[in-house]
Amino acid sequence: MSGNLLTYAALYFGLFTALFFMVTFFENSGRLKNPEPRMFPKVTVAVAVYNGEDHISKTVESLLNIDWPREKLEVIIVDDGSTDNSYTAAKKYASDKRVVLLQQENRGKNKAVNVALKLATGEFFGVLDVDSFVERDCLRKMMGYFENERVMAVTPSLKVYGAKTWLQKIQMMEFLLGVYLRKVFSFLGAIHVTPGCFSIYRKAFFDRTGPYDEENLTEDIEVACRIQCNDYAIENAIDANVYTQGFKKFGLLYNQRLRWYKGFIDNVISYKRMLHPKFGNLGMFVLPSAFLSVFLTSLLSAYMLVKLGQGLWKQFTVLKYTGFDLTQYLHYDFDLFYISNFNAILILNLIALAWSITAVYLAKKHSGEKSSIILPFVIFMFTYVFLYPFWWAGAGYCRLTGKKIRWGNRYL
Amino acid sequence: MNERRINKHKYAAVFAITTLIFILGIAAGNYYSGKKLSELSELSQAIQLDTLGAELQFLLIAYEPCRLFNVTTLGNELYSIGSKVDFMESELGSDNKELLGLKAYYNLLELRHWLLLKQAGGQCNQKFDRILYFYSNKGDCDRCEDEGGVLTYLRRKHPTLSIYSFDINIDNPALLTIKQLYNVGGELPVLVINDKTYNGFMDSKEIEEGLSISTLQQRAVPEGITSPSFQQKQAQSFSLLPLRTAFLRKA
Incomplete structure (x- = not known):
């Protein structure tokens, strides 16, 4: 009986949230087109490299081929003490006038990015991870939003490239749902994560409020919260595509999610003043519902696991x-x-499923995703309900016990 | 420019629509459950007619009792209804009034078939193994679920074995008579294997010890394959198999 009540509560909350997001999306469907940039200011993109010799060429070349005036693009590659041939691989781009190549002892991604931020000459600043690459028209689709002076950051659509294993397919679907949600959040003025991969910021914002927090597990969440707290805006270009590699090993994925979710908890606690009516949809609905969804999903999946265990x-x-x-x-x-x-x-579950399919379809359609999503969706539906609370439980445990999480060679 | 300001009207409208969808979903679910129950009820009535027909047939051919008598379809239907009653019980809960009525009626059908088989066995001079299984789902029988699982297994293993299960908490005069006849009471579950009463949980081996050799030799054969011997055909024709899959039942 209590199991049924829990299921009904989770379904009601899920349906309400899904419907609210869907209404928001369609209400703003006329505004999906990105504004064209009228000016072409200089943009600096930092690539922090730690043992990324296999990917660095694709990453840097995608940046150098980007559709943006040559003289208005700066790429700063910071080799963060790699022990492989990353620095040698990066050297071949050093002759390009747009590229600045630096090398330092291993100090972690945030510190490497801050070095680039300090040296950046662009009016706008972004970061691209070494295992990621951008589509050629990505930057052009994003920059038009900066015509509005209040916009401090624009996020792209981050997707998983070439998902082969079941684990990568789960990540692919998760990221695709993220594409849809980020657009909805942008319509609600409630983006609270500016993905580390190629979110573009107004550099003046860093000059005014300080660089990346080097001790933060999720610097992208911290910056987004900082922007929101300073009453600025964050936009999203749904068809500006950035691709990243999905993890093949569960352990690596688990560690990444531990870092993300623990970072989310830490940052929401640090910026708890956002949970206030002044922050509108963000403070009163989006952030609380994120925690409520974790709570309900965790209870529900625990209940399902118990039932499954009893059956077995x-x-x-x-x-x-x-x-x-x-x-x-x-x-x-x-x-x-x-x-x-x-x-x-x-x-009610079938209705919720129909909504999920619609959300994924909208993300696929509007972001121009070409790969098939049927199999990834099926795998996602059967596994995510267990994985999601599992990751959150790990993050919650680390938060409660103060256990440090590994990021690169550092423990934060 | 996107506004983070709360649009109260939008929240209220979405709340109203969600509530409406929720109510409609629940109403549709209840409607379908009700439909399933009436479907079951219709099936039970059909079974009653078939039982009556079989009994009549049995009387008509009393002077040649084992030649034409065939209740295979009847037995399978009864078994199918039993499984469905169990399924609905797990969906609607064991205290659903409509379902309780259906269960009581189903129990009577089971008894009727048990009696029919007992008489047929006597007149045809053959041994048909029968098990009466008394369980409770009121929380006073820890091993009933396990016993249900074991009986489901045995029914699959020996297709000629007839198992009839009864909720010990459902009372009607016929069941009461059976209970008195076989001295059913005490520790649950109670099994009456070929007229001998056993109290407490029994595993498959212990139950099989009480069965006849003909049943033990009769193994499940894939559907569509018929046995060549008349004897075997006849044995299959008497397999009423009305086992209630108590294994599925919610405790």
């Missing part, structure tokens, strides 16, 4: 008392009666 235990018990005779599983009595039992929970 029952099966084991029967096997135990029937001499572990596995032939009993060869018989299956199929009847449509069991399939077509449309109870309330199933119907």
